[in-house]
Amino acid sequence: MIEAASCADCPARARGLFACLTRAxxxxxxxxxxxxxxxxxxxxxxxGTPSLAVFCVRAGExxxxxxxxxxxxxxxxxxxxxxxxxYRAVLADRPYAVTADPLGPAVACTIPRDTFLDxxxxxxxFTFALLRRLAGDSIENEDRLxxxxxxxxxxxxxxxxxxxxxxxxxGSAPPFRLPLSFKREELAHLVGTTPETLSRTLHGFAKRGIxxxxxxxxxxxxLAALTRIGR
Amino acid sequence: MIEAASCADCPARARGLFACLTRAxxxxxxxxxxxxxxxxxxxxxxxGTPSLAVFCVRAGExxxxxxxxxxxxxxxxxxxxxxxxxYRAVLADRPYAVTADPLGPAVACTIPRDTFLDxxxxxxxFTFALLRRLAGDSIENEDRLxxxxxxxxxxxxxxxxxxxxxxxxxGSAPPFRLPLSFKREELAHLVGTTPETLSRTLHGFAKRGIxxxxxxxxxxxxLAALTRIGR
DNA sequence: CGGAATGTTGACGCTACTCAAGTCCCGTGG
DNA sequence: CCACGGGACTTGAGTAGCGTCAACATTCCG
Numbered sequence: 100m101i102e103a104a105s106c107a108d109c110p111a112r113a114r115g116l117f118a119c120l121t122r123a124x125x126x127x128x129x130x131x132x133x134x135x136x137x138x139x140x141x142x143x144x145x146x147g148t149p150s151l152a153v154f155c156v157r158a159g160e161x162x163x164x165x166x167x168x169x170x171x172x173x174x175x176x177x178x179x180x181x182x183x184x185x186y187r188a189v190l191a192d193r194p195y196a197v198t199a200d201p202l203g204p205a206v207a208c209t210i211p212r213d214t215f216l217d218x219x220x221x222x223x224x225f226t227f228a229l230l231r232r233l234a235g236d237s238i239e240n241e242d243r244l245x246x247x248x249x250x251x252x253x254x255x256x257x258x259x260x261x262x263x264x265x266x267x268x269x270g271s272a273p274p275f276r277l278p279l280s281f282k283r284e285e286l287a288h289l290v291g292t293t294p295e296t297l298s299r300t301l302h303g304f305a306k307r308g309i310x311x312x313x314x315x316x317x318x319x320x321x322l323a324a325l326t327r328i329g330r
Numbered sequence: 331m332i333e334a335a336s337c338a339d340c341p342a343r344a345r346g347l348f349a350c351l352t353r354a355x356x357x358x359x360x361x362x363x364x365x366x367x368x369x370x371x372x373x374x375x376x377x378g379t380p381s382l383a384v385f386c387v388r389a390g391e392x393x394x395x396x397x398x399x400x401x402x403x404x405x406x407x408x409x410x411x412x413x414x415x416x417y418r419a420v421l422a423d424r425p426y427a428v429t430a431d432p433l434g435p436a437v438a439c440t441i442p443r444d445t446f447l448d449x450x451x452x453x454x455x456f457t458f459a460l461l462r463r464l465a466g467d468s469i470e471n472e473d474r475l476x477x478x479x480x481x482x483x484x485x486x487x488x489x490x491x492x493x494x495x496x497x498x499x500x501g502s503a504p505p506f507r508l509p510l511s512f513k514r515e516e517l518a519h520l521v522g523t524t525p526e527t528l529s530r531t532l533h534g535f536a537k538r539g540i541x542x543x544x545x546x547x548x549x550x551x552x553l554a555a556l557t558r559i560g561r
Numbered sequence: 562c563g564g565a566a567t568g569t570t571g572a573c574g575c576t577a578c579t580c581a582a583g584t585c586c587c588g589t590g591g
Numbered sequence: 592c593c594a595c596g597g598g599a600c601t602t603g604a605g606t607a608g609c610g611t612c613a614a615c616a617t618t619c620c621g
Contacts, residue, residue, distance in 0.1 A: 167480055175472070190465035196472060219461065223454035230450065230461050234421035237468040241406070241427060241475070248479040249398050251608065283568060296609060298569055483577065514600065527577055529601055 109208075110181035111155050116232065119224040131214040137201040143184070143209070146198045150188035153215045156180050159205025162289065163197045174288050176243060177202065187233070189215055203280050250329075252292040256300045257329035259290045260310070264319050274311065274318040340439075341412035342386050347463065350455040362445040368432040374415070374440070377429045381419035384446045387411050390436025393520065394428045405519050407474060408433065418464070420446055434511055481560075483523040487531045488560035490521045491541070495550050505542065505549040 106129050111117060117125060134157060137143060143154050146165055160179050164172040175197060178184050188195045189212050219226050247255055260277070268275035279286065287297040301317070304310045309325060311318040319325065337360050342348060348356060365388060368374060374385050377396055391410050395403040406428060409415050419426045420443050450457050478486055491508070499506035510517065518528040532548070535541045540556060542549040550556065 165476055173476055173480065175476070187465045187468055190461055191469055192462070193466070193469065196469045220454075220458055223451075223457060226454060226457045226461060227451055230421055230457060230464065231423070233461065233464050233468065234418045235424070237418055237464065237471070238422055238424065238427045240468070241471065244472070244475045244479070245396055245404055245406070248475070249404065253608090282566095293610060294568075295570085295611080299609095302569080513598095524578065525600075526579085526602085530577095533601080 109155075109157065111157075111183075111208075114181040116183065116228060117225075119228055120218065120222060124218055124222060124225075128210065128214060128218065132208045132210045134206055134208045136204065136206050138204055139201055142198055142200045143207055144195050144199055146196060147194050150185060150193065150195050151212050153186045153189050153210045153212070154184040154199065155208045155210060156182045156184065157206040157208055160202045161199045161205060161207070162202050163199055164288070165197050172288055174291060176240070177289070183232075186215070186229075190219070190229075190233070202285070247291055252290070252296050253300055253303075254329050255290050255292065256297065257304075257325045259286075260317070260319060261322065261325050261329060264322060264325075268319075273322065274320040275322070276313075277317045277319065279315055279317055340386075340388060342388075342414075342439075345412040347414065347459065348456075350459055351449065351453060355449055355453060355456075359441065359445060359449065363439045363441045365437055365439045367435065367437050369435055370432055373429055373431045374438055375426050375430055377427060378425050381416060381424065381426050382443050384417045384420050384441045384443070385415040385430065386439045386441060387413045387415065388437040388439055391433045392430045392436060392438070393433050394430055395519070396428050403519055405522060407471070408520070414463075417446070417460075421450070421460075421464070433516070478522055483521070483527050484531055484534075485560050486521050486523065487528065488535075488556045490517075491548070491550060492553070492556050492560055495553060495556075499550075504553065505551040506553070507544075508548045508550065510546055510548055 106112075117128065120128065132155075135143070137159075143161070144150075144152070156178050158180055160177050161184060162174055162177050163184070164174045167173050178199070184199050184207070185195055219229055250258070263277050263279075264275045267277060283294045283297060287294045290297060292300075301310065304325075305312060307324070309319070309321045309328075311320060337343075348359065351359065363386075366374070368390075374392070375381075375383070387409050389411055391408050392415060393405055393408050394415070395405045398404050409430070415430050415438070416426060450460055481489070494508050494510075495506045498508060514525045514528060518525045521528060523531075532541065535556075536543060538555070540550070540552045540559075542551060
């Protein structure tokens with residue numbers, strides 16, 4: 100389903116990636132891209148398939164993951180409004196290395212591979228901006244991967260909850276209410292563990308008064324304790 | 331100690347990174363860079379320090395690692411002749427994310443940050459080539475990090491031995507003789523485990539006739555078995 | 562109300578880390 | 592030439608963490 104989307108309010112503007120394009124180039128980009136609404140189960144792109152386009156998130160959130168030998172999934176991170184997805188594969192001229200799954204309803208703009216590559220080749224300012232962003236993204240990716248591979252499930256769980264508080268409940272007063280629109284298995288994947296271990300960890304936190312449950316939601320009552328555990 | 335190094339036989343040429351520079355730009359690069367010999371214990375750059383230069387490996391091998399909370403080290407990989415090191419940090423304008431330790435005697439050329447950035451900004455063909463390389467490196471890095479975090483110590487050990495055979499004993503007939511210039515603790519770091527576990531794993535392989543020992547060296551007698559284990 | 566999906570809890574085993582006690586190797590000095 | 596000492600390496604015992612399987616509880620919906 101194609102969404103009617105004006106580019107004026109696009110979150111990518113705020114991130115400044117396309118700021119250095121000329122008027123004509125921007126027009127070209129805008130007319131070649133199209134916005135598309137995704138629901139869970141319909142991923143914009145899949146690990147191993149040819150990299151035909153770059154995606155720019157407009158709304159919602161996407162989960163980036165790789166398949167594991169056992170048929171499981173290893174989550175690398177999530178991307179939200181303004182983030183670019185799939186550009187590494189397009190630039191390196193390889194198949195996508197990961198799959199992008201929407202977590203709930205989401206919208207992303209599809210920028211055809213050739214349009215993107217032409218812009219990256221002809222506007223040197225844009226090329227350089229891309230280079231900076233790619234370098235930064237690469238370091239941050241590595242930061243997270245290494246940190247997660249060193250930390251244990253308890254720490255990863257605490258950190259993930261902290262991230263959710265920062266994103267969904269920032270500014271409000273404690274206890275912070277986390278909507279948690281998806282089920283335990285999904286949450287376990289995002290944390291990097293199994294539903295069983297996640298359940299034990301969460302109820303362990305609850306027993307110590309750090310969090311509480313209310314239906315499907317989680318209430319974070321002691322953010323300081325989470326910080327201590329996550330470190 | 332500065333090495334007298336002509337650029338004519340530089341392995342970086344073969345990799346084609348600087349192929350798209352103009353004659354004048356290449357001259358500028360060559361005159362601003364200087365070759366330096368490193369020995370273990372003297373690293374060209376350290377995690378957390380300002381990124382003042384890009385390094386291009388001429389000879390030997392460098393180990394890239396991050397420090398862990400407990401004071402240990404997490405090895406991300408190694409770089410050899412023709413490889414570029416530290417360019418992510420320079421491009422992203424951040425401190426180095428890793429430390430590069432020479433594994434034995436090694437030589438690398440230092441390219442000052444400003445020289446590198448000027449080239450990356452003024453020659454759009456070079457910028458694009460860098461972009462391609464960075465994108466590819468980023469994917470490969472992620473490949474390895476994820477694969478290593480999923481595999482167990484046994485599999486990582488088998489894979490590391492296979493890599494050594496491919497690099498140091500390619501072409502010769504089995505049993506493949508691995509020089510192993512460094513001690514067990516270093517080897518354990520490179521594999522991503524402890525000396526104790528490494529020792530047990532290695533002697534487990536030996537008991538099954540997959541490898542043998544001869545003084546400091548390891549003889550790989552059954553490469554097929556290693557392949558099977560590593561998968 | 563019933564049944565399926567989802568979530569929780571228990572039991573158990575495996576992997577790999579830590580600490581500690583050897584054992585081997587090799588260079589040094591008597 | 593041999594005894595000694597120290598570093599490198601190995602081996603053993605104990606344990607933490609977490610995944611798996613299975614039983615049970617709860618929730619959600621038709």
